[in-house]
Amino acid sequence: MTAKTSLQGAIAVTRLGLGARPGEIAAASADPKGWVLDQITPMGAPPYWPEMPSAATRFIQFAAARQERRTAAAAAAKTGQPAPDPVVQIRALIRQDAGVDFLRRIQFAAATDAGFQERWALFWSNHFTVSGLKPQAANLIGPFEQEAIRPHVFGKFEDMLVASSTHPAMLLYLDQAQSIGPNSRAAAFLARSGRKPGLNENLGREILELHTVGVEAGYSQADVTEFARALTGWSLAGPNMPDREGQFLFRPNAHEPGVRAVMGRRYADDGYFQGHRILHDLAVSPHTAHHLATKIARHFVSDTPPDSLVQTLKAAYLRSEGDLGEVARALVGAPETWDPSPVKFKTPYEFVVSSARIGGGFGARPERIGPVLASMGQRPFAAPSPKGWPDDAASWADGDDVFKRLSWSDSYARQVIAERDPMALADAALGPRLSPLAGRTIARAETRGEGLAILLMTPEFQRR
Amino acid sequence: MTATLLTRRRALASAFALGVSVEFLGRQALADPHSQSRKLVIIVCRGGQDGLSVSPPVGDAHYAALRGAIAIPGFEAANGALRLDDTFGLHPALQTVHALALKGEARIAPAVATPDRERSHFEAQDVLENGATSPYAISTGWLNRALQALGPRSGVTAIAVAPTAPLILKGAVESASWSPGGGAEPDHRLPAILQDLYAQDPLLGPALAQGLATQGMARAANAEVNQEMANANSSFSESAPQGLTNGPAAAGYLRRGLPEARKIGLTLAAFMTAPGGQQVAAISVDNFDTHANQGASAGQLAARLAYLDAVIAGLHEGLGAEWSRTLVITATEFGRTARVNGTGGTDHGTASTALIMGGALTRGGIVGDWPTLAPAALFENRDTRPTLDMRALFKAALRDHLGVDRRALEALVFPDSAAARPIEGLVA
Numbered sequence: 067m068t069a070k071t072s073l074q075g076a077i078a079v080t081r082l083g084l085g086a087r088p089g090e091i092a093a094a095s096a097d098p099k100g101w102v103l104d105q106i107t108p109m110g111a112p113p114y115w116p117e118m119p120s121a122a123t124r125f126i127q128f129a130a131a132r133q134e135r136r137t138a139a140a141a142a143a144k145t146g147q148p149a150p151d152p153v154v155q156i157r158a159l160i161r162q163d164a165g166v167d168f169l170r171r172i173q174f175a176a177a178t179d180a181g182f183q184e185r186w187a188l189f190w191s192n193h194f195t196v197s198g199l200k201p202q203a204a205n206l207i208g209p210f211e212q213e214a215i216r217p218h219v220f221g222k223f224e225d226m227l228v229a230s231s232t233h234p235a236m237l238l239y240l241d242q243a244q245s246i247g248p249n250s251r252a253a254a255f256l257a258r259s260g261r262k263p264g265l266n267e268n269l270g271r272e273i274l275e276l277h278t279v280g281v282e283a284g285y286s287q288a289d290v291t292e293f294a295r296a297l298t299g300w301s302l303a304g305p306n307m308p309d310r311e312g313q314f315l316f317r318p319n320a321h322e323p324g325v326r327a328v329m330g331r332r333y334a335d336d337g338y339f340q341g342h343r344i345l346h347d348l349a350v351s352p353h354t355a356h357h358l359a360t361k362i363a364r365h366f367v368s369d370t371p372p373d374s375l376v377q378t379l380k381a382a383y384l385r386s387e388g389d390l391g392e393v394a395r396a397l398v399g400a401p402e403t404w405d406p407s408p409v410k411f412k413t414p415y416e417f418v419v420s421s422a423r424i425g426g427g428f429g430a431r432p433e434r435i436g437p438v439l440a441s442m443g444q445r446p447f448a449a450p451s452p453k454g455w456p457d458d459a460a461s462w463a464d465g466d467d468v469f470k471r472l473s474w475s476d477s478y479a480r481q482v483i484a485e486r487d488p489m490a491l492a493d494a495a496l497g498p499r500l501s502p503l504a505g506r507t508i509a510r511a512e513t514r515g516e517g518l519a520i521l522l523m524t525p526e527f528q529r530r
Numbered sequence: 531m532t533a534t535l536l537t538r539r540r541a542l543a544s545a546f547a548l549g550v551s552v553e554f555l556g557r558q559a560l561a562d563p564h565s566q567s568r569k570l571v572i573i574v575c576r577g578g579q580d581g582l583s584v585s586p587p588v589g590d591a592h593y594a595a596l597r598g599a600i601a602i603p604g605f606e607a608a609n610g611a612l613r614l615d616d617t618f619g620l621h622p623a624l625q626t627v628h629a630l631a632l633k634g635e636a637r638i639a640p641a642v643a644t645p646d647r648e649r650s651h652f653e654a655q656d657v658l659e660n661g662a663t664s665p666y667a668i669s670t671g672w673l674n675r676a677l678q679a680l681g682p683r684s685g686v687t688a689i690a691v692a693p694t695a696p697l698i699l700k701g702a703v704e705s706a707s708w709s710p711g712g713g714a715e716p717d718h719r720l721p722a723i724l725q726d727l728y729a730q731d732p733l734l735g736p737a738l739a740q741g742l743a744t745q746g747m748a749r750a751a752n753a754e755v756n757q758e759m760a761n762a763n764s765s766f767s768e769s770a771p772q773g774l775t776n777g778p779a780a781a782g783y784l785r786r787g788l789p790e791a792r793k794i795g796l797t798l799a800a801f802m803t804a805p806g807g808q809q810v811a812a813i814s815v816d817n818f819d820t821h822a823n824q825g826a827s828a829g830q831l832a833a834r835l836a837y838l839d840a841v842i843a844g845l846h847e848g849l850g851a852e853w854s855r856t857l858v859i860t861a862t863e864f865g866r867t868a869r870v871n872g873t874g875g876t877d878h879g880t881a882s883t884a885l886i887m888g889g890a891l892t893r894g895g896i897v898g899d900w901p902t903l904a905p906a907a908l909f910e911n912r913d914t915r916p917t918l919d920m921r922a923l924f925k926a927a928l929r930d931h932l933g934v935d936r937r938a939l940e941a942l943v944f945p946d947s948a949a950a951r952p953i954e955g956l957v958a
Contacts (some may be wrong), residue, residue, distance in 0.1 A: 411733065503727065514652050520720070
């Protein structure tokens with residue numbers, strides 16, 4: 067059974083992919099680089115749930131539910147009945163949608179033949195994090211990833227940046243939708259009725275700090291404010307525009323008039339395009355190239371990646387003007403990527419996905435994986451901040467986390483895959499990456515369930 | 531025996547307290563009063579139980595030399611073997627079994643084996659449970675096929691003490707299952723195995739140690755909850771051999787102690803004695819894979835045997851008057867090497883001991899022949915030589931105790947077992 071597997075094939079499938087399904091390492095072993103390269107397609111990563119309602123539809127549903135809730139509350143107030151708890155109702159609605167999206171996504175990840183494509187998409191989805199910790203964004207996370215991220219993961223970074231920065235989910239998550247230029251017509255109008263709307267710097271700041279050039283680029287607070295002014299007017303349509311409700315809308319009335327200066331460049335006021343041109347310059351900046359190259363190298367190779375790899379990726383990015391397909395090819399071509407020692411510790415999501423890939427799914431009650439991930443510290447669609455989930459070992463390998471992994475491995479092994487042959491599964495899961503010590507330990511297990519639980523908990527399966 | 535006797539009602543109440551669903555208790559059986567009043571419990575001892583420690587042949591001239599430091603001392607020694615006859619004793623941890631033996635309600639089959647000779651846990655357990663001659667021949671369990679042979683009109687039903695039915699009970703006939711604590715029973719050995727595996731891992735080694743320590747503290751905080759149970763069970767906890775808190779891992783990870791073991795036996799008995807309860811049960815006791823430091827009268831293996839003994843004690847106590855119509859058989863996938871190995875343990879072997887217990891048992895000596903441990907008698911110069919096919923034991927139990935039809939026994943339950951003729955006169 068081991069005859070046709072190679073170390074490089076195992077690395078391709080387990081480090082660059084999401085972990086092996088049975089037979090996958092053998093299939094990748096003939097041409098490990100080709101196995102990855104074939105997944106780099108101009109169409110990007112496919113939607114994990116093609117029938118998912120669009121962000122606009124979800125937005126309209128949410129607004130309608132909120133309206134219903136208001137009507138019900140008003141009716142209850144008239145009759146003196148206690149009103150249904152509005153927060154509970156809305157939360158339930160959001161949780162249901164977001165929960166279904168998440169389950170679809172994780173089951174897709176557990177089953178896809180294109181593991182690299184999916185890992186690459188997950189990386190970018192996390193790079194442009196929208197977190198469900200903000201309730202009104204939660205049911206848009208799924209549509210956001212499918213509409214703004216996945217189509218662009220092997221295209222120009224600029225396209226993804228623009229798609230993300232104009233998507234309703236991001237506009238709501240980072241408070242851009244209600245940002246209004248202090249000297250705009252809308253501000254003057256609102257001031258007459260005694261309201262003081264203002265500038266919100268949140269999206270502008272996070273684009274600079276997290277999405278593009280990074281803090282090391284040395285921009286100032288003035289740059290953040292100027293960028294935020296340029297972005298004013300980037301919003302979404304509400305119920306008063308039924309044919310466009312829930313879609314991106316540029317509101318000229320809310321746009322701050324004037325020339326803007328961001329990181330040493332001046333941008334004339336041409337409405338929407340002022341912000342768009344700043345995004346373009348940010349996307350092709352060497353700072354952005356360095357920031358993204360470092361993050362990719364950290365995600366795929368090591369918490370402390372070799373500088374040579376960062377330089378390789380950065381050069382590919384700059385040479386291609388931010389073509390992420392070219393960056394992915396450079397990653398595959400770099401010798402550092404194929405370092406045989408598994409050093410990246412899997413996040414809980416990566417761990418349970420790789421387990422389900424080798425085990426053939428999450429069992430009879432897949433929805434239970436949500437609480438399991440929460441117990442391991444990675445609550446579905448609930449990254450703690452716009453920075454997204456960390457992917458370094460220090461963040462995920464504390465005692466309680468490892469104990470939770472042990473408990474889950476034990477019950478998954480005994481309840482879902484108890485009848486499988488541990489040695490055959492170990493070989494299929496890790497191929498030549500399985501160490502002799504781990505192999506002996508699994509072979510000596512007393513029961514199949516025990517052997518399978520050990521497999522999932524081996525140092526090499528916990529890493530990639 | 532000074533243990534507080536739990537009444538059946540209290541045992542049932544404790545089953546409810548454990549979160550046990552009792553929907554299946556409502557089934558009213560009719561039909562054959564013969565089989566219906568008889569009960570059969572199969573205890574699968576997983577890991578390869580060392581028969582030479584379960585029933586040490588201290589009177590065998592070669593025993594002490596082969597076993598060295600792990601030999602169980604003779605009958606006269608303090609903490610020595612509990613005497614059965616001139617040759618055989620029982621391990622000192624098996625006090626309940628010995629008390630039964632003195633009343634003629636427990637016997638040993640000291641050289642029993644499945645047809646499997648591969649010495650692989652997984653394959654040998656499969657053969658033990660599927661009743662075939664090879665691991666992949668049949669995907670259902672022989673106990674399930676026995677229920678099939680009895681037919682629904684017999685009213686005989688089964689229960690497994692496990693989160694899901696073990697192979698021995700898998701098949702066309704549905705059986706109930708009950709798991710102590712409701713969820714999966716965590717594998718006691720995993721933490722220790724992983725600590726060994728993580729010895730050179732700078733990240734996972736310390737993390738697991740810390741996680742287990744935290745769990746241990748949480749468990750200590752809950753310890754008083756278990757105190758009442760321990761008090762009610764003082765006779766067992768006092769006689770418990772050393773070794774229960776063996777190493778840092780064992781302290782933390784939900785390890786079940788003797789009071790819990792006895793409670794499992796009591797609860798199972800409560801199910802089986804309730805109106806319409808199951809006549810057939812399968813239960814697993816794990817952790818018999820003693821490659822290193824297995825100990826002798828005390829130690830690792832002694833602790834596991836004490837656990838097994840406590841399950842049997844709970845079962846015996848809970849079945850009450852029904853014990854007289856009960857047969858309990860322990861079986862393991864293989865025995866262990868006759869010689870002690872270099873690490874104070876034993877490796878995978880061939881024949882082992884089956885314990886046969888119950889009020890339905892005919893009084894008598896050992897079941898099957900004793901091949902002795904003479905050098906020429908050892909199987910492949912290393913293991914106890916099998917003299918009895920395990921299926922002969924099971925077939926006798928099914929035919930003479932449960933009344934399974936002879937032809938169904940050969941054709942359906944144990945195919946290709948004609949050579950393993952049922953033992954005659956095993957049950958009254």
